[in-house]
Amino acid sequence: MRDTLKEMLGRIHDPEQPPVVMGIVNATPDSFFAPSRVPGTPEGVRSALGLVEAGADILDVGGESSRPGAEYVSAREELDRVLPVIRGIREHSDVVISLDTRKAEVARAALEAGADIINDISGFRDDPELLPLVAGTNTPIVIMHMKGSPRTMQVDPRYDDPVSEVRGFLARQVRLALAAGVNPEGIIVDPGIGFGKRLEDNLALLDNLGECSRLEGAPPEGFPVLLGHSRKGFIGTLLEPVLTAEDDSAAGGAPRLIGTLAAGLYGILRGARILRVHDPRETRMAVQVWWSIQQGRQVQ
Numbered sequence: 001m002r003d004t005l006k007e008m009l010g011r012i013h014d015p016e017q018p019p020v021v022m023g024i025v026n027a028t029p030d031s032f033f034a035p036s037r038v039p040g041t042p043e044g045v046r047s048a049l050g051l052v053e054a055g056a057d058i059l060d061v062g063g064e065s066s067r068p069g070a071e072y073v074s075a076r077e078e079l080d081r082v083l084p085v086i087r088g089i090r091e092h093s094d095v096v097i098s099l100d101t102r103k104a105e106v107a108r109a110a111l112e113a114g115a116d117i118i119n120d121i122s123g124f125r126d127d128p129e130l131l132p133l134v135a136g137t138n139t140p141i142v143i144m145h146m147k148g149s150p151r152t153m154q155v156d157p158r159y160d161d162p163v164s165e166v167r168g169f170l171a172r173q174v175r176l177a178l179a180a181g182v183n184p185e186g187i188i189v190d191p192g193i194g195f196g197k198r199l200e201d202n203l204a205l206l207d208n209l210g211e212c213s214r215l216e217g218a219p220p221e222g223f224p225v226l227l228g229h230s231r232k233g234f235i236g237t238l239l240e241p242v243l244t245a246e247d248d249s250a251a252g253g254a255p256r257l258i259g260t261l262a263a264g265l266y267g268i269l270r271g272a273r274i275l276r277v278h279d280p281r282e283t284r285m286a287v288q289v290w291w292s293i294q295q296g297r298q299v300q
Contacts, residue, residue: 001138002094002116004094004095004096004116005096005116005117005140008020008057008058008096009140009185009186011057012188012224012273012274013185013219013221013224013273014221015221015273018287018288018291018299019268019272019273019274019275019287019291020057020058020273020274020275021055021056021057021058021274021275021277021280021283021284021287022056022057022058022059022060022098022226022274022275022276022277023048023051023052023054023056023058023059023060023277023278023280024051024060024062024230024276024277024278025044025047025048025051025059025060025061025062025085026062026065027044027061027062027063027081027082027085028062028063028064028065028081041084041085041088042088044061044084044085044088045084045085045088045089045092048061048085048088048089048093049089049092049093051280052093052095054280054281054284055280055281055283055284055285056095056280057095057096058095058096058097058098058117058274059089059095059096059097059098060098060099060100060119060276061082061085061086061089061097061098061099061100061110061115062082062099062100062101063077063078063079063080063081063082063100063101063106064078064100064101064102075103075105075106078101078103078106079105079106079109082099082101082106082110083109083110083113086099086110086113086114086115087113087114089114090113090114096116096117097114097115097116097117098115098116098117098118098119098142099111099115099117099118099119100119100121101118101119101120102120102121102122102126102127102130103126103127103130104127104129104130104133107130107133107134107139108133111137111139116139116140117139117140117141117142117188118130118134118139118140118141118142119141119142119144119190119226120141120142120143120144121144121146121192121195122144122146123143123144123145123146123169123170123173124141124143124173124176124177125173131176131177131180131182132180134182135177135180135181135182136181138183138186139186140183140186140187140188141177141182141186141187141188142188142189142190142226143170143173143174143177143187143188143189143190144189144190144191144192144195144226144228145166145169145170145190145191145192145195146192146195146196147195147196147197157196157197157198157201159198159201162197162200162201162204162205163204163205163208163211166191166192166205166212167211167212167215170189170191170212170215171215171216174187174189174215174216174217174218174223175216175217178217184217184218184219184223185219187218187223188223188224188225188226188273188274189212189213189215189223189224189225189226190212190225190226190227190228191205191209191212191225191227192228193205193206193227193228193229193232193234194228194229194232194233194234197234199234199237199238202232202234203234206227206229206263206266206267206270207270208270209225209227209267209270209271209272210222210225210270210271212225212271213225213271222271224273224274225271225272225273225274226272226273226274226276227263227264227267227272227274227275227276228276229260229263229264229267229275229276229277230260230264230275230276230277230278230279231256231257231259231260231278235256235259235260235263236255236256236259238259239255239256239258239259243255257279257282260277260278260279260283261282261283261286264277264283264286264287265286265287265290268287268290275287
């Protein structure tokens, strides 16, 4: 394991240090937030390095859109999208790279190209070969909850108790990961905000992020929680009562950025250790102020 990755994992697990900012690199033509799409190697590498300069501690590179209604992408197409970007980033930066994929074939090639973390939105349900791969290579993993698939997840999702059901899923998948030999210090959990969730489900999960951390087999401080809330639809819904006709309420507009910052800070208060965002510079500034106030001093 690279020293940079070890240091980052240590920071993520240390509640005395500020949360980590993960910048989103969409090597796709169809991700929901259009400005984040960089379907080309030069554009993708430039965008990724720009996110690092803006304050991203980790880059999350993805080659398959997971927006509601998105279709499955073949491994070959996904590899063609992400591998040149990962190699290009690694030529210029030692930044920690996460790969957003559901496929063992893509994960294996990406790890060889320089990726450090595997972020699987299916929680290791889609490809039975992915969990043995990360266990065998001692690769840190993000286990996320999603109801259904990107194509179907927002088709009338229902829960009796979203917090209990999401927590139960994460607990089961964590047990599988531990049984497969994954290092507990390398497990990160994600409740999957917006992935097969209604507004009330997203709000309940945000308010109870700590429940996702305290699972059997966790380190003393719990499993780190990743919050993927950036510019999502529930934020637009929450903003509707205060938007005016002059506001740009589209996905790329300022209102959703403001809402994202507010949700992220609340998420930190409730236990988030990683904020996965499209806007690392603004997120870094918001976290800097919030963390300094909490510590009662200016934090560098």
